[in-house]
Each structure stands twice: as C-alpha cells, then as structure tokens.
Amino acid sequence: MFALLLLSLVQTASAETAPVAQVAAPIATEKTAAYDHVILISVDGLRSDALLVEKSHELPNFKRLTEQGASTLNARTDSVYTFTLPNHVGMLSGRIATGKYGHGWFTNATPKIHESILERTGSQVEGIFHVTAAAGIDDAMIASKPKFALFRQSWMVGEDAVIDLWMKETDTHKQLQATFDMLDPQKHPRSMVFLHLRAPDDAGHDHGWNMTPKSEYLTAVAAVDQTLGELFAFLDAHEEIKARTAIVLTSDHGGGIPHKNHHGYGLHWVNYVIPFFVWTPNMTGPQDLYAINPGQYLEPGIKMPKSIHVGPQPIRNCDAANLCMSLLGLPSVSGSTINQDQQLRWQTAETFKDE
Numbered sequence: 001m002f003a004l005l006l007l008s009l010v011q012t013a014s015a016e017t018a019p020v021a022q023v024a025a026p027i028a029t030e031k032t033a034a035y036d037h038v039i040l041i042s043v044d045g046l047r048s049d050a051l052l053v054e055k056s057h058e059l060p061n062f063k064r065l066t067e068q069g070a071s072t073l074n075a076r077t078d079s080v081y082t083f084t085l086p087n088h089v090g091m092l093s094g095r096i097a098t099g100k101y102g103h104g105w106f107t108n109a110t111p112k113i114h115e116s117i118l119e120r121t122g123s124q125v126e127g128i129f130h131v132t133a134a135a136g137i138d139d140a141m142i143a144s145k146p147k148f149a150l151f152r153q154s155w156m157v158g159e160d161a162v163i164d165l166w167m168k169e170t171d172t173h174k175q176l177q178a179t180f181d182m183l184d185p186q187k188h189p190r191s192m193v194f195l196h197l198r199a200p201d202d203a204g205h206d207h208g209w210n211m212t213p214k215s216e217y218l219t220a221v222a223a224v225d226q227t228l229g230e231l232f233a234f235l236d237a238h239e240e241i242k243a244r245t246a247i248v249l250t251s252d253h254g255g256g257i258p259h260k261n262h263h264g265y266g267l268h269w270v271n272y273v274i275p276f277f278v279w280t281p282n283m284t285g286p287q288d289l290y291a292i293n294p295g296q297y298l299e300p301g302i303k304m305p306k307s308i309h310v311g312p313q314p315i316r317n318c319d320a321a322n323l324c325m326s327l328l329g330l331p332s333v334s335g336s337t338i339n340q341d342q343q344l345r346w347q348t349a350e351t352f353k354d355e
C-alpha cells in the first residue's frame with residue numbers, strides 16, 4: 001500500500017548525471033532564533049511504512065513528532081549505500097558517500113583500531129562536532145553499535161578531539177540518562193547530542209523487516225516509540241529545557257530486500273525510503289517538509305535520484321547535519337554539500353523567520 005501511495009505521488013525527473021558540483025541556488029533565509037540543545041536521533045533500520053501499519057502498535061510519540069512538527073515519510077538514504085556506516089558519516093558530515101565531494105566511507109564493518117576516516121580517505125572529513133566544538137557547545141555521541149568507534153577514532157584524537165562524550169550503550173534507559181544529563185543547563189548551557197537507537201535493525205536482521213502487525217520488527221519500532229515517549233516526558237517535566245530544545249529524527253536505512261537485510265539487489269525502495277522529522281517546542285504542525293520547501297526540495301515519488309548536483313533534491317538523512325547546525329544558529333559543516341546553505345526550512349516561509 002505504501003508503495004502505491006508513493007507511486008501515486010507526482011514524479012518529476014531530475015538529471016541523473018552531473019558534470020559539475022553545483023547545488024541548486026538557495027532561497028535566502030532569514031536567520032532564525034537558535035536553540036540551545038539539539039538532539040539528532042538516528043533510528044537504525046527504520047522503514048517509513050513501519051509507521052503506517054494498521055492494527056499494530058499505536059506509536060503515540062512518532063504521532064506527536066508528526067502532528068506537532070514538520071516531517072516526511074519520503075526521505076532518502078545516501079544515494080548509493082543503504083547500510084549503516086556510510087549513512088551515519090553522511091548524516092554527521094552533510095555529504096553523501098561518493099563523488100569528488102563525498103565523504104568516502106563506503107564500508108560497514110567495525111573499523112580496526114588504527115582506522116579513521118582520515119586514514120582511509122586521505123583527507124579529513126569534518127562533522128557537526130567540529131562546528132559545535134569551535135562554538136564552545138558541549139557535544140555527545142550516544143551510540144549503540146561497536147562500529148561507531150569510527151567516530152571516536154576519527155574525531156576524538158589529536159587536533160580533531162571534538163567530541164566531548166562518546167559512549168556505546170545498548171540499554172536505552174542509560175542512553176536516555178546520558179541524554180538528559182547533556183540537557184542539564186547547569187552542566188551544559190548548550191549541547192548537541194547524537195543518539196543512536198538500534199532495536200529495529202536488530203529485529204530486522206533477526207526476523208526480517210516484517211510488516212505484519214505485532215511482528216518482532218514492529219514491536220522493536222514500538223520500543224523506540226516508548227523511548228521517544230520517555231524523552232518527551234522528560235521535556236514536558238522540564239519546561240525551561242523543553243523551550244530551548246529541538247529534535248531531529250531520521251534513519252540510516254530501511255530493510256527487507258533481501259529478506260533480513262538491506263544491503264543489496266540494487267537499490268530498492270524498502271531499503272532507501274526513510275522518515276525525517278523536525279520538532280521544536282513552538283511549532284504548529286503538522287507540516288510536510290516538501291510542502292514548506294518548494295523549489296528547494298522535490299518529493300522523488302518512489303525513486304532514488306542519483307545526482308546530488310542538478311535540480312531540487314529529495315530530503316536525505318544527510319540533510320540532518322546542517323539542519324542541526326541551523327537549529328543551533330551555527331555555520332554549516334566545513335566541506336559539506338548537502339543542505340550546505342541551511343536552506344531546509346522546518347516552518348512555512350511566513351513563520352520561519354519569526355521562530
């Protein structure tokens with residue numbers, strides 16, 4: 001059903017090849033009020049249609065993100081890769097993996113102890129933490145897979161020690177406690193938190209990306225919803241923190257082709273269609289991110305546009321990097337190419353400049 005829904009959307013072709021690296025000219029945006037805390041949540045292996053299955057779990061907190069914020073269920077992964085590490089490097093650096101300006105991290109294995117992005121690619125790839133560190137904003141990576149050591153090994157050594165707190169933790173309650181600590185204005189007047197939740201990916205690999213109501217996969221998505229509920233409960237109980245906090249939530253990939261995986265058989269929509277949510281406490285949603293970004297972004301129907309250089313683009317998970325910088329009132333990540341001009345709005349054009 002979701003595929004039919006997507007197929008019914010207006011499809012406007014964009015060029016698939018590009019001779020030059022030239023992003024679409026941005027509409028000038030007024031500088032908006034900055035938030036003091038931004039939480040970027042990556043839900044590993046979250047397929048968009050998992051949020052639409054009737055007669056399964058209620059998902060009240062994804063519903064809250066949708067109804068109060070700006071979102072789309074038709075965002076995209078990296079244009080080539082639909083697995084974890086290339087998408088997270090993209091999400092944190094504002095680049096896709098391939099091409100002259102790509103971040104160049106194509107593999108998914110846990111890096112060896114000596115490996116870093118610099119060591120692998122020969123040039124440093126900066127990320128959101130470089131910007132927050134330069135601005136004196138405390139930052140944390142609260143990850144739940146060993147392969148995220150890549151970021152510790154790349155961005156927490158020598159001159160590039162730009163992450164204040166790196167942790168690998170699979171207990172979501174401990175992950176949330178670390179998140180809440182980063183929101184404590186006494187300890188961290190401003191902060192940037194990357195929070196990685198892995199349960200849907202685990203369930204998908206163990207049992208398949210099964211859209212049958214109450215399947216293991218959908219139960220794992222419901223567990224993420226409960227974690228979001230605990231985050232919202234914390235914010236609701238701390239109004240002064242909530243007023244200064246923004247949330248961005250997306251995913252690194254979906255899954256299901258082939259069964260119990262998301263790595264192959266060419267690009268397939270079940271692997272590359274992901275959600276993207278923006279929530280701030282003073283939004284008046286629901287807003288469709290494509291509808292409030294006309295000319296800048298283009299809903300891609302069911303397809304995966306390959307070129308990042310020509311014409312309006314789908315909203316991708318790697319838009320998140322510079323969106324977070326925009327929410328914090330910071331400049332874009334050096335070397336980034338996606339949402340480089342912070343053109344992705346989370347409010348209508350009329351209200352955007354006033355927020």
Ligand SMILES: [Zn+2]
Nearest residue numbers: 044045084252
């Ligand atoms: Zn993943």
